[in-house]
Amino acid sequence: MSATDVLLWVILPYVSLAIFVIGHYWRYRYDKFGWTTRSTELYEQRLLRWGSPLFHFGILFVLLGHIAGLGIPKSWTEAVGISETGYHALAVITGAIAGFCTLAGLAILIYRRRTVGPVFSATTKNDKFMYVVLTATILLGLSNTVLGVLGHEGADYRDTVSPWFRSIFYFRPQPELMAEAGLGFQLHALSALLLFAIWPFTRLVHVFSAPLGYFTRPYIVYRSRSAQLGNRRAPRGWEQERVGGGRR
Amino acid sequence: MRVMAQMGMVMNLDKCIGCHTCSVTCKQAWTNRSGVEYVWFNNVETRPGQGYPRTYEDQEKWKGGWEVGRGGRLRLRTGSRLKRLLTIFSNPVQPSIADYYEPWTYDYDTLLNAPVQEHTPVAQPRSLLTDKPMKVEWSANWDDNLGGAPELTADDPVLKKVSAQVKQQFEQTYMFYLPRICEHCINPSCAASCPSGAIYKRAEDGIVLVDQDRCRGWRMCMTGCPYKKIYYNHRTGKAEKCTFCFPRVEVGIPTVCSETCVGRLRYIGIVLYDADRVLEAASTPDDQDLYEAQRSILLDPNDPEVIRAATAAGIRRDWIDAAQRSPIYALINRYEVALPLHPEYRTMPMVWYIPPLSPVVDALTETGHDGEDAGNIFGAIEALRIPVEYLAGLFTAGDTARVTGVLRKLGAMRSYLRDLNLGRPADESIATAVGMTGRDLQDLHRLLAIAKYDERYVIPPAHAEQGPEQEELDVGCSLDYDEGPGMGGWGPFGETSGGVTPIAVENFHMLAGRQLSDTPAAPPTKDERVNLLNWDGKGAPEGMFPPRPEDSAALHGRPDGGGEPPDSPAVTDPKP
Ligand code: HEM
Ligand code: SF4
Ligand code: SF4
Numbered sequence: 001m002s003a004t005d006v007l008l009w010v011i012l013p014y015v016s017l018a019i020f021v022i023g024h025y026w027r028y029r030y031d032k033f034g035w036t037t038r039s040t041e042l043y044e045q046r047l048l049r050w051g052s053p054l055f056h057f058g059i060l061f062v063l064l065g066h067i068a069g070l071g072i073p074k075s076w077t078e079a080v081g082i083s084e085t086g087y088h089a090l091a092v093i094t095g096a097i098a099g100f101c102t103l104a105g106l107a108i109l110i111y112r113r114r115t116v117g118p119v120f121s122a123t124t125k126n127d128k129f130m131y132v133v134l135t136a137t138i139l140l141g142l143s144n145t146v147l148g149v150l151g152h153e154g155a156d157y158r159d160t161v162s163p164w165f166r167s168i169f170y171f172r173p174q175p176e177l178m179a180e181a182g183l184g185f186q187l188h189a190l191s192a193l194l195l196f197a198i199w200p201f202t203r204l205v206h207v208f209s210a211p212l213g214y215f216t217r218p219y220i221v222y223r224s225r226s227a228q229l230g231n232r233r234a235p236r237g238w239e240q241e242r243v244g245g246g247r248r
Numbered sequence: 249m250r251v252m253a254q255m256g257m258v259m260n261l262d263k264c265i266g267c268h269t270c271s272v273t274c275k276q277a278w279t280n281r282s283g284v285e286y287v288w289f290n291n292v293e294t295r296p297g298q299g300y301p302r303t304y305e306d307q308e309k310w311k312g313g314w315e316v317g318r319g320g321r322l323r324l325r326t327g328s329r330l331k332r333l334l335t336i337f338s339n340p341v342q343p344s345i346a347d348y349y350e351p352w353t354y355d356y357d358t359l360l361n362a363p364v365q366e367h368t369p370v371a372q373p374r375s376l377l378t379d380k381p382m383k384v385e386w387s388a389n390w391d392d393n394l395g396g397a398p399e400l401t402a403d404d405p406v407l408k409k410v411s412a413q414v415k416q417q418f419e420q421t422y423m424f425y426l427p428r429i430c431e432h433c434i435n436p437s438c439a440a441s442c443p444s445g446a447i448y449k450r451a452e453d454g455i456v457l458v459d460q461d462r463c464r465g466w467r468m469c470m471t472g473c474p475y476k477k478i479y480y481n482h483r484t485g486k487a488e489k490c491t492f493c494f495p496r497v498e499v500g501i502p503t504v505c506s507e508t509c510v511g512r513l514r515y516i517g518i519v520l521y522d523a524d525r526v527l528e529a530a531s532t533p534d535d536q537d538l539y540e541a542q543r544s545i546l547l548d549p550n551d552p553e554v555i556r557a558a559t560a561a562g563i564r565r566d567w568i569d570a571a572q573r574s575p576i577y578a579l580i581n582r583y584e585v586a587l588p589l590h591p592e593y594r595t596m597p598m599v600w601y602i603p604p605l606s607p608v609v610d611a612l613t614e615t616g617h618d619g620e621d622a623g624n625i626f627g628a629i630e631a632l633r634i635p636v637e638y639l640a641g642l643f644t645a646g647d648t649a650r651v652t653g654v655l656r657k658l659g660a661m662r663s664y665l666r667d668l669n670l671g672r673p674a675d676e677s678i679a680t681a682v683g684m685t686g687r688d689l690q691d692l693h694r695l696l697a698i699a700k701y702d703e704r705y706v707i708p709p710a711h712a713e714q715g716p717e718q719e720e721l722d723v724g725c726s727l728d729y730d731e732g733p734g735m736g737g738w739g740p741f742g743e744t745s746g747g748v749t750p751i752a753v754e755n756f757h758m759l760a761g762r763q764l765s766d767t768p769a770a771p772p773t774k775d776e777r778v779n780l781l782n783w784d785g786k787g788a789p790e791g792m793f794p795p796r797p798e799d800s801a802a803l804h805g806r807p808d809g810g811g812e813p814p815d816s817p818a819v820t821d822p823k824p
Contacts, residue, residue, distance in 0.1 A: 036465035038485035041338065042345050043377065049338045056337040117378035118345070122482065209464045211336075211443030214329055219440035221448040225498075225710060 001176050008190070009175035013168050016193040023200030024208065037206040043118035047108055055105025061098035062141075065091065070165045074158045092149055099142040106135060130202040133195045140188040147184060161185050250523040251547060251558040253567055254434060254454035255492060255516070255707075256598035257503075258576045258586045259427055260696060262606050262658070263511035266393065266425035268292050270505035270514075274429075277504045278491070283483025285351035285376050288388050289490035290505045292427040296404045296638065297391045299426075301347040304476040305590065306405035311341045312474030313437050313593030314530060322531045322594065324437055324472060332468055333443060341471050345482075349386045351376040377482075394423055406641040422611075422635040424604045426642075429505060430477040430490035431589065431597030432456050434521060434545075435530045438489070441472025447487070452710065453518065454598065455492045463487050474593035498710035506705065515699075517574030517706045518567065519598075520547040520558055530594045535645035538591035545596075546581055549574070570708035575695060576600065583684075583692050585654050587643035602696070603639045603651055605658040608632055620666050622678045625659030657682045657692070664689045 028035065041048055069091060077087055110131060113123050144157075160181040167174040178186065199205070274290040293299045304310060311325040326332055326341070354371040362369035375382040391400045401407060436456050439447040446462035447469055449455070458469075458478075465485040469478045478489045493503035497516075501507070506514040522545050529541040547554045549571035558568055571577065579586040579602065586600035608628050613619035617628075629636065629652055636648050636655070644650040660682040667675055668690075679686045695703070 032461035033484070033486070036463065036485035039465045039467050039480070040482075041342055041467060042480050042482050045338070045342070045344055049340075052337040117375075117380060118482075121378050206464060209444065211333065211464070211466065213445065214333060214443040217445050220436060221439055221445050222451045223448040224451045 001179065005175045005179045008186075009164065009178040010173045012190075012193055013173070016197045017168070020196045020199055023197075024205065027200045027205060035205055035209065036203075038122075038203050040119045040122060043122070044112060044116045047112040047116070051105050051108030051112060053105070054101050055109055058098050058100075058102030058105055059138075061094065062102055062138075065095050065098060069158070070162045073162070073166070092145060095145050096142075096149070099138070099145055102138055103142060106138060110135070126202055130198060130204060133191060133198060134204075137188065137191040137195050140184065140191055144182075144184045144188055157181065157185055161189065249547075249554075249557045251520050251554065251561045251563060252454065252523045253452065253518050253558075253563055253571065254521055254598055255432065255497060255518055256454075256576045256600070257429070257506070258515040258579045258600045258602065260511075260513040260515075260602040261424055261426065261604040262602065263513035264292070264425040264427055264604075265511055266292055266294065267510050268389070269508050269510050270427055271388075273508040274490075274505050277493070279488075281483075282376070283481040284479060284488060286345065286348045286388070287479040287481075287488065289477070289479075290427065290429045291388055292425050293389070294392050294394060295424055295426050295642070296397075296401045296407045297394070298400060298403050300388045301343045301476050302386075303403055303405050304343070304474075306408075307474055307593070309341070310343070310474070310476070311471055312476065313472075313595055314435070314440075315594070316531055316533060320531060320533060322527065324440055325474075326441065326468075326471055332441065336443065336466055336468070339467055339471055342467060343470065343476060345377070346386070349388060349390070350382060352382055352384060355381075406638060409641050409646070410637045422607045422632075422638070424607060426589075426601075427505070428475065428477070428589070429503075429599060430456065430473075430492070431475055431595065431599045432490075432492055434542075434596035434598060435526055435594065436473075437593070437595050438469040438473040438478050441468040442466070442487075443468055447478075450494075453494075453497070455494050455497070456489070457491060457494070458487050458489055460484075460486055460488075474590065474595060475597070497707055500707045500709040502705040502707060512704065515575040515579065515695075515704050517576040518571050518708065519574060519577050519580070520549050520554060520563070520568075520571050521545045522547055526596065530596055535592040536647040538594065539588060539644055539647070539650060542588060542591060542596050543581060543584075546577065548581075549577065564708075564711060567708045570706050573706045575699065575704060575706060578695060583657070583688065583695075585657055585692065587650065587654065589642060590645075591643075592645040601643060602658070603643060603654055605655050605662075607635060608655065608659075609662070620662050622660060622663035622675070622681070625663065626656055626681070629655045629659065653682075657684065660684070661689045661693050661696075665693050 078084075113119055113127075113131070160177045164174055164177040164181075167177070178189070181189075271288050271290045271292055275288060278289055279285075279287045288300065291300045299305060304312075307313060307325060313325055314322050315325050317323045324332075352373045352375055355374050356371050358369050359371050372381050373384050374380065390396065394401065432455055434454065436447070436449060439449060439456065442463075443466045444462050444464050446459045446464070448457060448459060450457065463486040465480075465487075467480055467487065469487050470476070470480055472478070478487050480486075481488050493505075496503060496507075502514070502516050506516055525545045529538075529545045532538050532541040547558075549555070549558075549568060555568055558571075559565075576586070580600055585602050587603060588597050588600050590597070605625075608625065609619040611632060612624055612628050617624050619625070633648075636651050637646075639651045639655075640646050640648045660678045664674065664678045664686060667673065674686050676686050679689050684692075
């Protein structure tokens with residue numbers, strides 16, 4: 001186990017995760033106003049109608065796949081009687097379909113970004129950088145799947161990448177596992193680490209406000225005039241006293 | 249009974265001259281920013297006409313508002329919550345910028361920097377979205393004054409529903425203006441469509457607002473609102489809407505559009521309503537009964553029972569008082585001359601309209617008849633089916649009898665008062681013909697024709713009980729609240745990131761205080777405080793400049809003394 005391995009598979013992941021978590025906390029505290037999808041549907045709808053659902057449904061499936069593949073140990077699936085080949089076939093087929101939907105959607109979205117005038121004008125440097133990293137990660141990931149189908153896969157990723165991934169969260173990192181994995185997996189993991197590190201500072205923060213609360217809240221929201229009056233917080237001890245019961 | 253107060257507006261369409269002053273002043277106040285170039289919180293559309301955005305009233309196409317579904321249950325036209333979330337990645341029915349219009353400016357630089365040449369240089373229109381030269385083909389008001397009729401008016405969704413024979417003669421006989429703001433609905437479908445719950449109705453006054461910190465740009469509200477009064481700021485990625493000028497209303501002054509209206513045709517006041525019965529009223533099966541249903545949930549503010557319930561619900565005495573004097577309650581429920589815009593959208597809109605009678609009178613006068621004779625007017629209202637059917641399409645879901653009833657009242661008022669003005673004996677039969685008394689007609693006339701500022705706007709100020717000492721404590725820069733721009737400019741995610749400066753009632757109190765005070769900005773009790781943010785240009789703020797010895801010397805030296813006492817800290821403008 002070399003120093004490079006420790007750097008790449010221990011230090012880098014923790015740095016990336018720390019930035020991811022603290023970054024989101026900080027961004028939420030600091031920049032709620034900037035926390036949005038920055039939808040461009042107002043400018044263009046025809047391409048978006050195809051690109052966005054393809055990409056989103058694809059990537060959400062890919063996400064589920066990653067949770068299953070990285071989170072669930074091999075011993076568990078074997079314990080419930082799913083054979084190695086069966087698991088593999090399932091993973092490759094769904095992964096490939098979801099991956100190609102994602103890629104097709106992404107291609108449409110990027111084409112749209114570049115060719116539709118107003119959308120292009122509204123694309124920031126931040127967006128461009130995010131797209132480069134996101135696309136690289138997706139392409140590297142998908143190429144692993146394709147190589148796997150063609151039989152070029154090195155070691156089974158469920159013996160290397162997955163235990164390594166879980167070891168990070170147990171705080172007992174095992175970089176040697178990752179060092180054994182194929183180059184494709186290594187590159188994919190590295191670009192994903194970069195993606196996580198920039199995530200909180202891009203438009204991707206919208207993923208964490210997926211509006212699931214919509215199902216449970218009442219349709220019409222009532223709120224009282226802000227308890228905080230004026231354009232600064234009341235100094236301590238000067239907070240407004242509530243008058244006349246709960247709702248005024 | 250659960251009593252809630254609701255701020256509302258009534259507009260008297262007879263008086264609208266289509267000058268767009270309201271739109272322009274509103275835009276100056278609220279939407280003269282980038283990202284909302286195409287947005288008019290207040291717009292004035294010529295009817296018949298397509299409106300803004302184009303054909304927004306066609307709910308078959310745009311899917312705004314509520315409908316009664318199977319089993320009589322009220323549901324959004326866009327379907328279930330699940331369906332909206334599944335289509336969140338690309339909203340299937342959202343107006344695009346072309347339906348509003350692509351905002352533009354002119355390339356003024358060419359005019360300034362063109363070399364000497366034979367022909368006058370021309371400033372080309374340039375898109376504000378792409379910066380590229382563009383062809384101006386549509387705007388918020390392209391069909392103003394029936395411009396482009398009859399081709400463009402043919403697409404008016406209200407006109408499409410009016411019978412064919414009526415349609416053909418329409419343009420020659422009738423035209424009026426319809427100023428529109430957000431309706432601040434009692435049952436807002438915009439709020440119901442918002443996945444994040446960022447759109448809320450204020451419990452105190454019913455004003456519907458978008459929480460800019462919670463909006464995530466899912467843009468479902470744009471589809472949800474049948475009046476298309478939610479706009480997407482394409483720079484910030486957040487929804488924005490008419491705020492009913494809440495910072496003004498909170499201190500008791502009317503909205504900008506009302507304040508500046510040339511025709512003085514807007515009325516603002518509050519109504520009390522029974523929140524427990526909103527759903528039931530909005531689910532009324534027959535569209536044409538919705539007008540009555542909505543009127544029935546408005547409570548009589550003079551009823552002791554209602555007053556007791558309102559007090560129990562925490563509504564203050566001065567608010568109940570304002571509800572009793574409310575001009576909009578009088579126009580809606582006492583005289584029954586105001587009608588809601590498109591009640592069939594079932595959002596329970598709270599900006600109501602008195603339909604226009606003038607065109608009927610004009611038509612009579614043009615044909616040589618006495619346009620103010622009660623008999624003539626009544627006859628004409630029946631005969632001129634055209635306007636009545638169209639107005640019914642706008643205000644009563646097609647119920648022409650209601651519109652006729654209102655127009656007859658307005659006609660009766662005209663002829664009754666003409667008699668009085670000409671010194672003739674009052675003809676009480678005119679009043680009884682429309683089910684009113686002469687006294688009623690005089691009161692209605694007073695409210696519609698001569699009511700002064702404080703009768704047109706009965707706006708109880710919000711209760712912002714807060715120690716006045718608060719201001720005294722404050723010695724810092726007013727931008728230095730937590731996370732404010734005073735903490736180091738805009739954030740790294742562009743000009744819109746970071747905290748927003750809240751607009752608050754206090755700022756306006758301070759503004760009002762300054763405008764009415766005799767002293768310049770810096771109060772004499774505060775030592776050495778220089779606050780440029782509060783400086784309104786009256787004189788120089790104290791402490792800004794060191795006293796100039798030669799000035800005071802010169803003043804003393806001048807025989808006439810210059811009129812300036814030497815210890816005066818600054819020049820004071822005369823109070824207007
Ligand atoms: C979890 C639920 C998610 C929801 C509800 C959601 C919703 C949205 C919405 C409404 C837009 C704006 C589309 C438009 O009108 O322009 C958008 C854009 C986008 N989303 Fe998501 N998203 C989700 C997850 C994700 C994930 C997991 C990713 C990637 C890792 C992602 C990446 C993007 C990107 C790159 C865009 C910009 C598309 C473009 O305009 O070029 N989203 N998302
Ligand atoms: S008119 Fe105003 S309150 Fe009513 S649904 Fe539209 S935006 Fe919401
Ligand atoms: S300012 Fe008044 S008169 Fe002029 S368009 Fe607006 S509502 Fe009509």
